[in-house]
Each structure stands twice: as C-alpha cells, then as structure tokens.
Amino acid sequence: MVVVVAEAGVTMSRRASVRSDPTRDHSYLGTVLRSVARIGIVFLVYSRHSKFFTLLQSYSLGLHVSEVVEVGLPEFVATKVFSNNDRSDRSGDIGNPNSTSNSTKIVAVADTRYKDIAFMWYERMATLGYTTHVVATVDMEAHTFLEEKGVRVETLLPRNSSNWPIPMDRRPQQNKRKIFGTRWVYVLAQLKSGSNVLLTDADNIFVRYLPMEELEASEFDVFHAYAGNFPVRFLSMGFTVCGGMAWIRASPPAIRYVESVLEQCGWSGIMNSFAKCDDQQVVNSKFFSNTLNYTFYSKAPSTDTFWKQSLEGKSQITGHKFKIWDVDTAYRGPIDGYNRCPQHNWVAMPLNTLDDPSNKVKRGDEVGERKLRLSQWM
Numbered sequence: 001m002v003v004v005v006a007e008a009g010v011t012m013s014r015r016a017s018v019r020s021d022p023t024r025d026h027s028y029l030g031t032v033l034r035s036v037a038r039i040g041i042v043f044l045v046y047s048r049h050s051k052f053f054t055l056l057q058s059y060s061l062g063l064h065v066s067e068v069v070e071v072g073l074p075e076f077v078a079t080k081v082f083s084n085n086d087r088s089d090r091s092g093d094i095g096n097p098n099s100t101s102n103s104t105k106i107v108a109v110a111d112t113r114y115k116d117i118a119f120m121w122y123e124r125m126a127t128l129g130y131t132t133h134v135v136a137t138v139d140m141e142a143h144t145f146l147e148e149k150g151v152r153v154e155t156l157l158p159r160n161s162s163n164w165p166i167p168m169d170r171r172p173q174q175n176k177r178k179i180f181g182t183r184w185v186y187v188l189a190q191l192k193s194g195s196n197v198l199l200t201d202a203d204n205i206f207v208r209y210l211p212m213e214e215l216e217a218s219e220f221d222v223f224h225a226y227a228g229n230f231p232v233r234f235l236s237m238g239f240t241v242c243g244g245m246a247w248i249r250a251s252p253p254a255i256r257y258v259e260s261v262l263e264q265c266g267w268s269g270i271m272n273s274f275a276k277c278d279d280q281q282v283v284n285s286k287f288f289s290n291t292l293n294y295t296f297y298s299k300a301p302s303t304d305t306f307w308k309q310s311l312e313g314k315s316q317i318t319g320h321k322f323k324i325w326d327v328d329t330a331y332r333g334p335i336d337g338y339n340r341c342p343q344h345n346w347v348a349m350p351l352n353t354l355d356d357p358s359n360k361v362k363r364g365d366e367v368g369e370r371k372l373r374l375s376q377w378m
Contacts, residue, residue, distance in 0.1 A: 102250050104212035105195045106130060108202040109156060109183045111138035111166075115145045118202040122151045128209045135202070136186050138179055139165040156186050161272035174276070180243060181265040181275030188258045189271055191250045201244035205348045215247050220312075221254040221320035223247040225330035225349070227280065228306050234284040239301050239308060241287070243280030245330055245349065253320035260292065260318060292317045306333035 106125065110118035118135045125133040134152045137143035146153045156179075157164040166182060168175045183199065190197045196216060200206075215223060225245035234240050248254050262269075264285070265277035286292050293316040301308035301324075310326040327333075331342040332349035342348070 102194045102196055102216075104132060104198050104216060104247070105190055106133035106198040106200065106212075107136055107183075107186070107190075108133070108200050108204075109136045109138065109179060109186075110142050110146070110202050111179065112141040112145075114202050115142040118142070119146060119149055119151060121200075121202045121204070122146070124206060128206055130206075130209070132212070136183070138182075139168075156182055157274065158272050163272060163274050166274055177276045177278055178274050180279040181262075181267065181277040184258055184262050184265065184279060185267065185271065185273070185275050187248060188255065188262065191248060191255050191258060194250050196248065196250050198247045199244065200347070201242075201349070203349075204245055205350070207345045207348060210346045216249075218323070219321055220323045221249045221251050222257060222322040224283070224322060224324045225347070226301075226306075226308055226324060226327060226332060227284075228333040231281055231284055234288045237288050238303065239287075239311065239324065240284050241280075241324060242330075242332060242349070243278070243283055245332070245347065246283075251320070253315075253318050256318035257292070257315065257320045260286070306331075 108118055108121050122133060122135060134154050135142075135146055136154050136156045137146065138156050143153055143155065155164050156166060166178055168178070187197050187199055196212070198212065198215075223246060224241040227240040227242040229235065229240075231240060248258060261279065261282055262275055264282045265275040265279070267273070267275035287294065294313050295316060296311065296313040298310070298312050301311050307327050308324075310329075311324040312322065314321045325346075328342045328344050330347045330349075331345055
C-alpha cells in the first residue's frame, strides 16, 4: 500500500513538482490519479477549491475508485481509495516498469479554418483529464495560433519536408482530400514509431473520460465508429464507418491495414509526401468490396441507420482484428436533445444543431455550423 498526500495545485512527477491552478490546469490531476490508480494507492488531497473536489468526483468514474469522501477544512478535503485488483496484469499501464505495450497518442488535425475548433477540442480533452492529446497542423497559421495558446502541436508532415505546409489550391474539395489522406500518413508514422493512435475529427465531442488502457488491453488492432448515413453508396451493406474516429494499434497487422488505406489513396510511399483521398470512402470500400477478406464474428448490426450494436471481425489479408463501437460508446447521427440520446456515451458526433433563434450562421458556412454545434453540445 502506498499513500500519496498532495496539496491541490501541486502535481508530482519523477523529475519535479509543478505548481498550477487546479481549477484550470486539472489535466495534471488526471495524470496523477490515473497513474496511481493502476498500482493500488490511497490518494489524499486537500484543497480550498470546491471545484477541485468536484473534479475528483468526476475522475473517479473511470478509475475503479471505491470511495470518495469529503471532509471539512482544515482536514483533508477528499480521500480516494484505489484498487488494482483487475488491472495489475494489464500491459501498457503508466507506472508499470514491466510494460511492453505502447501508449496512445490522441490526434486531431487542423488547418487555419479549423484552428478555433481544434482549440475547443484540445481544451475539452484536457478538462476530461486526457494528457496525450495533440493537434497535428496543416499550415503555419494554425500551428502558430495553437502553439501560442499552449496547445501541444505537431506538423502533419515533417516540418523540414517540402510538403509542409500542405500545398493547397483554389479547389476546396481537393484540399480536403489532401488533409484526409495525409492524416493517414501521419498515423502510419506514429504507428511505426511505436505509438498507438486515436484519430479523431476536431469537432468530435468527447463526453467522458475513457482510459486508453481499455483499448490497449483489448484483443483488437483497430476500433471504428459507425458513420450513420454516409457514404450513401455503401449503406446497402448495413453500416458505414467514420474516417475521423478510429483507434489503431502499433501492431504489424494494423500497420498493414493503414498501408492498404494509403495504397488506395494513391500515396507514393514516401513518408514526407502527402496523400489525397476521401478516407471515409476508402475505409468503407474495403468493407463493401471485401478486398481485405473480412470475417465477421458477430451478427450483422440492426437495420436502423443510426442505432446499432457493436460488430467484430478480422481481415484474412492483413490479419488485423477490428471492432466497431456500439452507438452508446461512439455515436454519429442526429440528436434532438430530448429523446434519442445514447446512454453512457463516450464520444458524440452530432449531425445537427438545436433550434436556436439567435443562430446567425449563414447557410453553407461549414466551420460556423460546427462551432455552433460544439457550443450547443459541449
């Protein structure tokens, strides 16, 4: 049994202690709590910030915390008792010196148009307690803007590459295809360097904290999210999956899968070169045409366009095992705010905004529509 006592606003690492405002920089708290939870710790925290105790309660939901107790000052404000009964054998845990598994990098991609949305996404992830999330930038304006706001940023292609910033022209759809295709080049580079990747669109709304260790400890190489009613031409197979919401393991089968996506994108195979394709069309075509010889382990999902259970299987070509999250975990579709709302949702990708008399977004303003959507649902 290990006991850790910390004043709110002080986080401890192996190298140094960092003092910060706990009501603002509480992503540090998430790091400490998730780390100590995996090795069986009694964690005692005292603070004068009432919001800090609320944060402790919210973090407890995903950490197998047996008890949260509030005590009046000047005594300890909170006592958290962690158990590692079902976690001690999981590889990849922070603080586990015997770990052989790799951690997950959470990545959203942004260009100048989406820099504000990417900042909202980044702040949301920090609020939930994530600490390995980054924004991969397409151009210098977005990179500088986010960097100055304290966001962890990386370039979508190597910064010394002649293809970064990603060369754009006057054709918006072609520019989108460059971004959609090139983000898989970035994913491939991360996988080959040993990092698992959670690839997410910047306008995806994360609702709660889900430990990446739950994905890392699974048997699957790739997780997908259902895409609802798009692309339309693939709906006859009973489901579609998102290009911008997937978890990919740094494993040889998953790497072969990503390489097959990039091959279909017409990528040159050079790591500092961009790719160009609609990745959602590509990943769905692999299911539709069964070019990867998929074997499904579970029954076909329901015929309802948006509400489906999970689906599992394996490619006999690449060898990767996949799972499509059920809609309670990752939901893409319409939400009216009253009736059809997923239970225990992790990430939502709402296709609509709520009726709002003050809505001044112009028709056709894609970025403005997404900003409004985020402001309504976050």
